[in-house]
Structures are given as structure tokens and as C-alpha cells.
Amino acid sequence: MALTGVRVIELAGLAPAPFCGMILADFGARVIRVDRTKVAMTVDTQARGKQSVALNLKSPKAVAVLKRLCVQSDVVLEPYRKGVMEKMGLGPEDLLKENPRLIYARLTGYGQSGSYARAAGHDINYLAMSGLLSMLGRSSDKPYAPLNLVADFAGGGLMCAFGIVLALLERSRSGQGQIIDASMVEGAAYVGSFMWKSRSLGLWNRLRGENMLDSGAPFYDTYRTSDGKYVAVGAIEPQFYAELVRGLGLDDADLPSQMSVSDWLQLRQTFTRVFATKTQAEWGRIFDGTDACVTPVLSLDEVLSHPHNQARGSFFKDSQGEISPRPAPILSRSPAEACRSRDPFIGEHTRAVLKEYGFEQAQIEQLLSAGIIECNEAKARL
């Protein structure tokens, strides 16, 4: 796999850093997540393919253990508020001094500088600060965040993984590590570059929810079908729009022009009425194989059995029977291989990892009896 041989220490976080770590693991990196001790269960639902080491970082001895792990690794991924790592003596300057090849990735909401750098926040705050939230929502309604997809995962976890891969690539030339300051505000905004760059096209001149791509246009929206399901319509170009109208059994001559914005309300009413006359599957039989850009709105459970997804193996079931998306994109020679076994228990790999990183058996036992580390291999064997 593309990242085979890369060793990553991931400090346990909430959502974006775990996703970043999972991407790296899917593409072959060895990802060791550092968990707290004395917690019943992890909140990391993106733990696929990772190992878990449990350390009580309130103890200086655990901090020393973590330091040893970090300086013998390729990447450190930390999701804490600015200053937390420095307080423990594990800031990038300290670690890069000991391992100049280290890539030190800091994944935060607001970045490492600026007046918000130390503030708490979540996806919705970062999205708001990126400017993008102001554009998301239906006409005459308040802004709505599209789950926590944009800042946490696209602008945060994925963008940070991209930064890590870039730094690894650059290190292969320079031999030097570096610090990655991944701000979710900036990552989200960067993902949304199109919104700024396309303003000159007039795509966003109207109010929120009244533009072509933000549910303002009747040919770019979802419609309810007679069985209570939905279809998505994205028939923008005239030739695709013509196929939509044909598939709906309408006559173009009876309809207002596609791009007549003042007629969009009337056109939407017509489409709504017609889509409600057939089931989602019936519309599928009409539109599949055409260029009308009409697809079913599938639920998370339905994706697995759709013939297109099935043909490509786009989703899979792991050993616990859970459906997951296959890692993307597909590399022809060294594709990702998502681990299919269960997620690690907290501390399941503490002993094995510490041994591998050069700790003596006696040292490990001392740390264990002092409550500085936690080992849970037994739980894993039950």
C-alpha cells in the first residue's frame, strides 16, 4: 500500500483527527492511537486498522513514554487546543529537535495563531468562520450545517491527511520533517474555493437557497416519490434537462424556459406533482441509462445493494456486519485495503507497542503497576 512503513502516533481526538488517522491506516500506515486510561470505551468510531496504547498523560512518566514513541515515528497527529502539547513538553520544537525527520500535524479548528487559536469550537463554528455556512440553507430559512461533513471531515481530517502526505513526499527529497498547522476554518474554506472563484459567473448573486446550485433551481433539487422516498435531480445542461423533461412525460413546449428564474417556482410545482406519481424504483426504471441526471436518494443501508455500487464494491461489510465506504480513491498498483476486523480495545496494544519501541519487560510492568499505562490484551482475547 502507498503508506506502508509510515509510523503514525495519533493522539485520541473527537472526529477530524480520528478520520485523518483512519485514512492513513487504510492506505497502509501503521497508526498507533494514544488513548486515556480509565475510560470505559472510546468515542473514536474511525478506528479502523489502528492500534491502541493507553497512557495517563497527567503523569510525567507517561509523557516520557509518549515522547519516546513520537521521536521514533514518522508522524505525530495531535488534535488538542493550542498549547496543550507544549505544556507537556511535547511541542513540535521539542520533538523535532530529537527527530528532525518528524512530521508534526496539528489539527485544530482555528489554527495555531490568531485571536481564536485557544477557543473551544466544533464543526459548525469553523464552518461559520469559513464563510460557507452563510450560503447553506433553504430559501427564507436560517443557515444549516450539512451534518459535520465540511469542516470536521473535508476541511479537517482529509485536508490534514493531504498535508501529511505532502510532507512525507517532501521529506523524501529533503530528509527534513516539518510542522503542519491544519485549521478547519481554512481547510473548509479551501475546499469551498469554487464559491469565491465562481462569484464572477453570477452563480451566487441571489439570496441563499435561490441560486442554481443551492436548491433554488427546480432542475437541481430533490423530489419526493409516491412511496415516500426521494430522487435527486441534477439536470443542469440543456441536453440533460431535455432528457429530464422527456422522462417526466412532459412537453417542453408547455413549460417555461429552463433558465427563466422567475418561472422556477411554477416549474418546481410541476416537477413536484409529477415525481409524486411514481415510486423511486419506477423512476429508476425510466431514468437509469439516460443522461437526465436523476438518481435515487439512497439511505446508508441501501447503498450496499445498489447495482452500480455493488459492481464496484464501493461499500463493504466488516467482520462486525457494519457497512462502510471503501477507501477512495482507488490506486491501480497500490490500492488501500481497509482492515475488516474489529476496532481495537483501549490499551489493547500497549504492551506490544512499548516492547517494539524498545521498552524492557520490567519497565512495562512498573509503568503498569503505577497506573501510568493500561494494558487490555486480556479483554481482546475474551
Ligand SMILES: C[C@H](CCC[C@H](C)C(=O)SCCNC(=O)CCNC(=O)[C@H](O)C(C)(C)COP(=O)(O)OP(=O)(O)OC[C@H]1O[C@@H](n2cnc3c(N)ncnc32)[C@H](O)[C@@H]1OP(=O)(O)O)[C@H]1CC[C@H]2[C@@H]3[C@H](O)C[C@@H]4C[C@H](O)CC[C@]4(C)[C@H]3C[C@H](O)[C@]12C
Ligand atoms: C460524536 C461527537 C463528536 C462530535 C464532533 C464535533 C461536531 C466536532 O466538531 S469535533 C471537532 C472539535 N474541535 C477540534 O477538534 C479542534 C481542536 N481541539 C479543540 O479545540 C479542543 O480539543 C476541544 C474544544 C475539542 C476540546 O477541548 P478540551 O478542553 O476538552 O480539551 P483540550 O483543551 O484540547 O485539552 C485536552 C486535555 O486532555 C488531556 N489529555 C489528552 N490525552 C490524555 C491522556 N491520554 N491522558 C490524560 N490526559 C489527556 C490533555 O493533557 C489536556 O489536558 P489539559 O486541559 O489539562 O491541558 C462526540 C462528542 C461527545 C461524545 C459523547 C460523550 O463523550 C459522552 C458519551 C461517552 C461514551 O463513551 C460514548 C457515548 C457518548 C454520548 C459520546 C458520543 C459521541 O462520541 C460524542 C457525542
